[in-house]
Amino acid sequence: MRRKLYFKYIGILSFITAQxxxxxxxxxxxxxxxxxxxIKQYELIEKSKEYTLSNANKAYLPQISLTAIEGYVFGDFPTLGSSGNDSKFKFIGLGQVNQTIWDGGATKTQKKIIEASSNADKASVEVSLxxxxxxxxQLYFGVLLIDExxxxxxxxNAIIANNIDKVKKLHQNGLAYKTDVDEMKAEQLNLSRQKKDFEYTKAGYQTMLSYLIGKNISQEKFGKPFNSSSLDTIIKRPEQLLFASQRNLVNAQSEMQKVSLMPKVGLLGAGVVLAPGINLGTNKISTVGVAGVSVGWDIKGLxxxxxxxxxxxxxxxxxxxQxxxxxxxxxxxxxxxxxxIERQKAIxxxxxxxxxxxxxxxEGYQLKYDTGAxxxxxxxxATEKEGNARAEKALHEIQLLMAEYEYQTIKGN
Known part of the structure; x- marks a missing residue:
């Protein structure tokens, strides 16, 4: 028998899926x-994008900073007239409010980068999936192969079983040897052993596939796919989307360099509180405030x-x-x-x-044996060779199917 040939290809093909x-x-x-x-990465990527975009949108909210200092003043503190308080311990409070009017496009660009980065991450997940x-x-067609x-x-086995019945009757009538019956039974047991090997191998493949798809398929029937007649050469793989997403990310990040060349415009409010205050004659100043437009331009980007x-x-x-x-x-x-594929079709x-x-x-040898010739x-x-021929045909059919589906997988559907 060519059992080794069968298992060789089974090991290469592996197994199927279920529902x-x-x-x-x-x-x-x-x-x-x-x-x-x-697959859970999709949700995590989307949530991360939402939170990051939310933070970026807060760039135009007023920025407030407060600083309080209580300490000993070294040297002469500026004063005009008599303050009535010569204490060297002073409290100084500093407050500043900044309201961005135009950030040079930084927020808009940052949001583009966040979106592009999220799309690139999703495309990477798609490639892995x-x-x-x-x-x-491999698993699906492996099971189909074993079934065939x-x-x-x-x-x-049906041919051998039919012959066993014939030989038993002939032996009972003294027209056949008992060794003929034993030969038939031995061959039947050999087929039974092969069947058990195939069944255990199939069960192993089903276990693997069940784990892969998260569903028990031990009792499932596997549908035989149709032959794929389309062998076009148009490539539609998720890797192409990943490359496009990576390009978009690089271009979005490059826009941040343009932002660094732009001035930043905003509203500024600042206040200072001093205690004890500075005495200017009869007027005691304890607070000072200023408000206006602020313009900043960092030219190091040039x-x-x-x-x-x-x-x-x-x-x-x-x-x-890449x-x-x-x-x-x-x-x-x-x-x-x-x-x-062409080789399999030719075979x-x-x-x-x-x-x-x-x-x-x-059938010719069957007739010869039945007539004692x-x-x-x-x-x-002859029975063994016929079985081998049928098995090889089934093997080649499944191999062709698998090759066609692998072609579709390679080029992308």
Whole structure:
């Protein structure tokens, strides 16, 4: 038997996914994403963005600062006339209120950066979640493959069981040897052993898939997907959205450099309280206040402006190279998978004819044995070869299906 061949491909393919009565592969994709812990990142990213935007919006609220000083004054405190109080201990209170009128676009730009950063984080999560599709493909088609192999074992077992009944009757009538009955039973036990191996392997795959999608699928029926006729070369992967989001973030951050070149305009109010106050003749001054428009302009941004522009361009070029590399590798994988699909199709063209021939050969040996013209070993060998041909055909069909779905996964749906 070619049991090792079956398990080799089963190990490569792995296993499937589940839902209700019949589970489809698309349902498996969805359940895997919903069950994956990383999905919670979406809500966390959105909440973080809301709080950060809220803080940015508060930039135009009045800014108040208060300072109180109680201490010993060294040296001569300014005074005119007699204060009537020569104490060196003074209380000084300072208060200032700033109301921003125009911050040079800093708040607007900061909000753009927050939005762009949030989108980039979400795109990164989307890339990680998309990787689940490959795991689902392996598990899903692995189970389908085992189911097909079990069907072929049932066909072989039915043939052997039918022959056992015939041989028993012949043996009872003295027309067959007891060793023929034993040979048939041994072959039947061999098929039973293979069936158990497949069933335990399938159960393991189902356990893995159940964990991946968060649903017990041990009793589920797996729907066989349709062959995908579309092999277009248009790439629609979440990584492309991630690259676009990263570019938007770099551009948004570069706008902050422009903001640093702008003056800042606001309203200013300030007050000073002194106790004991300064005596100016008959008038005692204990408070002083001032209000007006404040204008601030920090020109250090001018010195760095040229370098900052160059850094922005370099960062954009890095993202461009990363995207070009990703697209190159993706197209390379698509070409590999296209060649694999064509190979599987070519192989399948001969499988039907081989199965028909093996069935005809087995039926011929069956007739020879039934009429006493041929030995039992020839019939058993022919039955085994027919089973192998059917199993290989089923294997190639599932391999073709999986290759087509892997192609869709590589290029993105």
């Amino acid at each position: 209700a009565q019949t589970l489809t592969i698309d349902q498996s994709y969805q359940l895997a994403v919903e069950n994956y812990p990383l 998309y990787d689940l599709r490959s795991r689902v493909n 192999q079990l069907k072929q074992l049932q066909i072989q 010195y760095k402006n040229s370098n900052e522009k160059q850094l922005t361009q370099q960062n954009l070029k890095k993202i461009e190279v 995207e070009e590399t990703f697209l190159f590798n993706t197209r390379f994988q698509m070409n590999q998978k296209t060649a694999d 399948l063209k001969d499988d039907d004819e081989i199965v028909k021939l093996r069935q005809t050969i087995r 041929g030995p039992l070993i020839d019939l058993l060998n």
